[in-house]
Amino acid sequence: ALKQEVSELQQEMEESTKLLDTWEAFRKEILPTAMQSVQSAVKVEQKLVADLVEQMRDDPSALAALSDVQSDKPKLSLVFNMAGLSEDVIAKLSGVTGEEFVNPPSFRASIPFFDLTFTDQKDLEYCHFMMGCGQFPFEDHGDQCVVCCCDTAEKLYDLLEEHSDDVDISVLNLNMLESHSITGPRALVLTRPDMKSLLKKNSIDKVNKVVRIVLYLLKLHRDSIKN
Helix, strand or coil: HHHHHHHHHHHHHHHHHHHHHHHHHHHHHHHHHHHHHHHHHHHHHHHHHHHHHHHHCHHHHEEEHHCCCCCCCCEEHHHHEEECCCCCHHCCCCCCCCCHCCHHHHHHHHHHCCCCCHHHHHHHHHHHHHHHCCCCCCCCHHHHHHCCCCCCCCHHHHHHHHHCCCCCCCCCCCCCCCHCCCHHHHCCCCCCHHHHHHHHEEEEHHHHHHHHHHHHHHHHHHHHCCC
16 A cells, blocks of 8 residues: 555656646747737737827727728727727728718717627717727726716716706616617717617606706716816
């Protein structure tokens, strides 16, 4: 029994030695190359972002469509990526140019063509809306704006309750917001048809109350930009 235990212990030591040798080889031979690749990728990404921001400042309408392999201009898809849109949504928008995207009437009319889910559509509209406000990239704004920082329906409803003395929110409840995944950013781009769907009733009076709520949220949003 002792001989068997010694044999098993020797085997474990040999396996441990092999594992250490493998790690040492990885550390010396593979890891440095991998780190160089990561650093190179970071530099490329930083340049892409820098070029994008510069193009956004100069002329966002010149951003190229993702499908345009000939253009050397930054791709509009980078804007969508930084806005958090999914790969599936970005693929559906691959033919959209900066010129089309920054044209409000034309682009808004085209949105149903892309067959997006309600939440994806609202996220896209929010991205479009923020570009129109001159807020890109808008990560910092999200930290400063009491509306845009509401990344869940619950946070948005909490905000509405805090301001219930200034705006009538009786027509809404948390369940309504959660059932449609209405966050602060999505609330800013709600349309009257969206509101009718949210309320599930064709009541002009109730829709008008939601309109006033959205207008109030837009005021809070604009105030955060001024500050």
